[in-house]
Amino acid sequence: MGLSLDIDLLRSFVMVAQTRALSRAAAHIGRTQSALSMQMQRLEQVLDQPLLQRTGRGVLLTPQGERLLVHAQRILRCHDEALADLTGKGLSGTIRFGCPDDYAAVFLPHLLRGFAREHPQVLVxxxxxxxxxxxxxxxxxxxxxxxxxLADADATDVIRREPLVWVGCSGTDAAAFEPLPLALSHLDTLDHVAARQSLDSVGRAYRVAYASSSLAGLTALVRSGQAIAVLTQTAVPADLQIVPASAGLPPLPAVGISLRFDREQPSSLVAAFALHIRQQLPAL
Structure with missing residues (x-):
């Protein structure tokens, strides 16, 4: 009998590849970390190739692991589509989903991939x-x-809390400028309100150098070294840095992430997507 790739092993491998950490992947799929580690070892034995490289900050895919990931995602997609089609158990339809820019960049790829595996006939x-x-x-x-x-004090039914942080460009010192140049979202957004209130509370002079709902626009100005932005900590791009407390900027509050529906009784399709978000978002 020839070699074969087990669907459960592939599904676990893809989750490890997406989360880049055995602990987070184990939480997603409902296994212990040791059981997941044994699964990965078994997959490496089947293929007789190293797939994961353990590091102090998690796991990285080896070149062989990157190649397997492409195949594994395609195999799982075909498997789940076939199962949904033949059993009639898969949901179908379209969901209109709203999401802020920063959450879309960080969370959305994981959320959509996971939901698509379970319900391949749904369009989001x-x-x-x-x-x-x-x-x-x-x-x-x-x-x-x-x-x-939502402002943390007002947040109900919170799925996850995220601290707001001051963000600057590595190697520059925009935090020392007087008045402090800010790149913020629109006037009624939490980052804008929190930044101005915190600076007003300590009497720090500032000016709004750029105001836009575009995350790309805000981060572009920060990369130029000409302004400081306020972002949720998870959304800070790898090439930018959280301004340290030693820079003297006042602390910022946290925000609560929640879901809102357009009707009291959402459809089964919308409810299924909401449940998926509630289950997955805290661990991302």
């Missing part, structure tokens, strides 16, 4: 906008559900 249309605009779209039934940020 994504609308990116700041929380105040998303709430307006929820009210107008332009989206079915939205992932939103």
């Amino acid at each position: 249309e994504v609308i990116c906008a700041p929380t105040p605009r998303l709430l307006e779209q929820i009210e107008g039934h332009a989206v079915d559900l939205a992932l939103i940020s």
